[in-house]
Amino acid sequence: MTDYATLLKESELKATFQRMNILESIEHQGHMSIDVIYEKVVKTHPSLSLATVYKNIILMVEKGVLVEVPITGQKAKYELAKEDHIHLVCTECGEVEDKPHNASADALFSSMTQSENFELCKQQINLYGVCRHCQIAVAS
Amino acid sequence: MTDYATLLKESELKATFQRMNILESIEHQGHMSIDVIYEKVVKTHPSLSLATVYKNIILMVEKGVLVEVPITGQKAKYELAKEDHIHLVCTECGEVEDKPHNASADALFSSMTQSENFELCKQQINLYGVCRHCQIAVAS
DNA sequence: ATAATTGCAAATTTTTTGCAGGTTC
DNA sequence: GAACCTGCAAAAAATTTGCAATTAT
Numbered sequence: 151m152t153d154y155a156t157l158l159k160e161s162e163l164k165a166t167f168q169r170m171n172i173l174e175s176i177e178h179q180g181h182m183s184i185d186v187i188y189e190k191v192v193k194t195h196p197s198l199s200l201a202t203v204y205k206n207i208i209l210m211v212e213k214g215v216l217v218e219v220p221i222t223g224q225k226a227k228y229e230l231a232k233e234d235h236i237h238l239v240c241t242e243c244g245e246v247e248d249k250p251h252n253a254s255a256d257a258l259f260s261s262m263t264q265s266e267n268f269e270l271c272k273q274q275i276n277l278y279g280v281c282r283h284c285q286i287a288v289a290s
Numbered sequence: 291m292t293d294y295a296t297l298l299k300e301s302e303l304k305a306t307f308q309r310m311n312i313l314e315s316i317e318h319q320g321h322m323s324i325d326v327i328y329e330k331v332v333k334t335h336p337s338l339s340l341a342t343v344y345k346n347i348i349l350m351v352e353k354g355v356l357v358e359v360p361i362t363g364q365k366a367k368y369e370l371a372k373e374d375h376i377h378l379v380c381t382e383c384g385e386v387e388d389k390p391h392n393a394s395a396d397a398l399f400s401s402m403t404q405s406e407n408f409e410l411c412k413q414q415i416n417l418y419g420v421c422r423h424c425q426i427a428v429a430s
Numbered sequence: 431a432t433a434a435t436t437g438c439a440a441a442t443t444t445t446t447t448g449c450a451g452g453t454t455c
Numbered sequence: 456g457a458a459c460c461t462g463c464a465a466a467a468a469a470t471t472t473g474c475a476a477t478t479a480t
Contacts, residue, residue, distance in 0.1 A: 217362075218362050218363065219362075220360030220361060220362055220366070221360060222357075222358050222359075222360055222412075222414065223358065226360070236399075236402065238403065238406060238408050241411065241412075247406070247408075249402055249406065252398065252402065254394075254398060255395070255398055258392065258394060258395055258398070259376075259417055262376065262389055262392065262417075263378065263417055263419065266378060266387070266389065266422070267422045267425070268378050268387075268417070268419050268420070268421055268422065269419045269420040269425060270417055270418075270419040271381065271418055271419045271420070272362075272381075272417075272418040272419070273415075273416070273417055273418070274362065274415070274416040274417075274418065275399075275413075275414070275415050275416075276413070276414040276415075277399055277402075277403055277408070277410055277412075277413055277414075278410075278411055278412040278413070278414065279403065279408050279409045279410040279411045279412070280408070280409040280411070281408055282406070282407045282408065285407070285409060
């Protein structure tokens, strides 16, 4: 899908096997915490060290390749940097689903921050609830 | 301001000195991380243990007295449970400011989640940027 | 060839736990 | 008086660091 090697080089990072595996895992799954990333990637790359995952996540967040998604009651997850969007966080299964961002939301937040003289640079909208899948599971 | 003893008892928690001090600090400051709460309260209550702060924060979140506010690049902060509102998070000084929630935002999120069949129960909107105060400081 | 990156092990920091003594209702 | 809470100290979990060996460019 995405060309991770190019993405990394554009961000002044060397395209190591470890980094590409991390990015691939995150893109495939959508949102992952550090320990889950490690568990996933170590399967295909058994010598991987957890410290390497920590170092790389921190570095790739700094470089703007990844974005931290802090979530109530869970460890932070990470996603690939992408267009503004909303997170639907399921309180049952913990999964996070992206929902495209809406132009009227943008306008709304712009006006709310302007009236406060607040120089907006990033939005983070988490909506917590029960996802389709878990509603069915709970009903049974 | 708030009657913390009553608030705690209504939540099936005993009104200890420690808990009332924690609540008072949080209400006074708005949003605090656990270590900062400890540092603040221990000044007026030197025998306070950090473990007690941890236990109480967890308990009061469970009981719905407090709400966790996870923030990108910071340790989670806690606030008193209150009406829906938006957080303006300053990326310079780290402070969080509340902004009253807007009816049109509500309508927007309701419609966005309904179309996904997502059963919405809680919202968390963080807008990151530079607050009034830090804009002045940076300009100087 | 060079500078960056990795994996390991140790250090540090953060959070949780068990329990004896003290407090609230 | 009973159940709950606290503080302590120890344990466990999470994160960071230093460094020698390896890898990407």
